[in-house]
Amino acid sequence: MNIYDIARISGVSIATVSRVVNGSQKVSEKTRQKVMDVIKAEGYTPNIFARGLGLDSMKTIGIMCPNIADNYMARAISHLEQNFHEYGYDCILGCSGHTREAKENYVKLLLSKRIDALVMVGSTYGGNGVEEKETAYIKNASKQAPVFLINSWIEGENIYCSNADDFSAAYEVTSALIRRGKKRILFLYDSETFSAKQKMEGYERALSDAGYPVLGDLKFRTKNEIHHARDLMLAYKNLEFDSVFAVEDGLAVAALKYAKVKGISVPEELSVVGYNNSPLSVSCEPELTSVDSRIEQQCYIAVENIVKVLEGNTEVSHRTIVPCEIVKRCTTDF
Structure with missing residues (x-):
C-alpha cells in the first residue's frame, strides 16, 4: 500500500493525499475525512517522500555542525531536533568538519535531499569575518533554501542568525577580573572564528x-x-598571569590543571573563568565559573524563526542577539 493506492481508493489526486497527511488547510473537511478513513482502513503509514509529493515542502530540516562529539554541538542538536519535532518537521544531520571543501560538500548533500531549510550550528561557518570567499557557499545555498546560523553571523538575503552576545559577556568577565585587582589576564583561545573574535574584542x-x-x-x-x-x-x-579567561570550558579546566601542577591556589592566587557552562564546569574541582551562552534560547529562537519564514512571514529579523549570563562558582571571588 502506497500513496498512489490511497489516492486511487479515495478518488482524489496524489497531491490531495499529500496535503491531508501534512495537515494542509487547503483541503475541505469532507475530503480530508474521506482520505483519513481510507488511510486508517488500509493501515497506511506515509513516508517522508510521499508526504512531500504535490507540495513545495518535505517537512524536513537539514542541520549541520562541525562535530557532534563536541558537547556544545550535541546540546544544540538535541534542542533543535526536539523543537522541530514539535512542529512536525523531521531532521537530517550532517557533521562537516572544519575545512571549507567539506562544508561545501555537506551543504550540497543536504540541499539534494529537498530540505525546507538549512541550520548551521557553530561559529566556524561564519569564517573569520574577513574573507567573503570563505562563506560564499552559504550565500549560494540561501538561493535554494533559507539558511539559519546559530552562534555565527553572515549578512545576506534569506540568511538568518541567532548568536550569543559574546562581546558583552567577554567585556563583563574581563571588567570583573580587573575590579578585583587582576592585572595580567590570560586570554585562552583555540580559533579565530566569529565567536572567538567577538570574545577577544570584548x-x-x-x-x-x-x-x-x-x-x-x-x-x-x-x-x-x-x-x-x-x-x-x-x-x-x-x-x-594572575587570572585566566578561556573561550571554552575545556581550556579553563586545562588552566586549573596547570595551577595544580604549579601549586597555585584557586581562586586565592589565580581566578579562572570558562565559557559555555558545560558539564565540565561542575565536573572539575573547584567548580568553574563559566559564561552561559544560552544555547537553548538560541536554538528556540532559530526554530521559531524558521517556522515563521516557511509559513511566509516576511517580518522575521535577520539577526537576533541573545544575552549571556555569568554563572559564578568557586574559581573566582565574584
Missing part, C-alpha cells in the same frame, strides 16, 4: 577602557584539548 575593549595595555603575550592560542593545553602552558617558562 576582552581587549575592557582592558583598554580600564587603561590597561593589550599584551600579545597574554593571548594564548592552543588546541581545545585539556592535557595538550595544560602541557603547552607549562612549557612556557616565562608565562606570567
Whole structure:
C-alpha cells in the first residue's frame, strides 16, 4: 500500500493525499475525512517522500555542525531536533568538519535531499569575518533554501542568525577580573572564528577602557584539548598571569590543571573563568565559573524563526542577539 493506492481508493489526486497527511488547510473537511478513513482502513503509514509529493515542502530540516562529539554541538542538536519535532518537521544531520571543501560538500548533500531549510550550528561557518570567499557557499545555498546560523553571523538575503552576545559577556568577565585587582589576564583561545573574535574584542575593549595595555603575550592560542593545553602552558617558562579567561570550558579546566601542577591556589592566587557552562564546569574541582551562552534560547529562537519564514512571514529579523549570563562558582571571588 502506497500513496498512489490511497489516492486511487479515495478518488482524489496524489497531491490531495499529500496535503491531508501534512495537515494542509487547503483541503475541505469532507475530503480530508474521506482520505483519513481510507488511510486508517488500509493501515497506511506515509513516508517522508510521499508526504512531500504535490507540495513545495518535505517537512524536513537539514542541520549541520562541525562535530557532534563536541558537547556544545550535541546540546544544540538535541534542542533543535526536539523543537522541530514539535512542529512536525523531521531532521537530517550532517557533521562537516572544519575545512571549507567539506562544508561545501555537506551543504550540497543536504540541499539534494529537498530540505525546507538549512541550520548551521557553530561559529566556524561564519569564517573569520574577513574573507567573503570563505562563506560564499552559504550565500549560494540561501538561493535554494533559507539558511539559519546559530552562534555565527553572515549578512545576506534569506540568511538568518541567532548568536550569543559574546562581546558583552567577554567585556563583563574581563571588567570583573580587573575590579578585583587582576592585572595580567590570560586570554585562552583555540580559533579565530566569529565567536572567538567577538570574545577577544570584548576582552581587549575592557582592558583598554580600564587603561590597561593589550599584551600579545597574554593571548594564548592552543588546541581545545585539556592535557595538550595544560602541557603547552607549562612549557612556557616565562608565562606570567594572575587570572585566566578561556573561550571554552575545556581550556579553563586545562588552566586549573596547570595551577595544580604549579601549586597555585584557586581562586586565592589565580581566578579562572570558562565559557559555555558545560558539564565540565561542575565536573572539575573547584567548580568553574563559566559564561552561559544560552544555547537553548538560541536554538528556540532559530526554530521559531524558521517556522515563521516557511509559513511566509516576511517580518522575521535577520539577526537576533541573545544575552549571556555569568554563572559564578568557586574559581573566582565574584
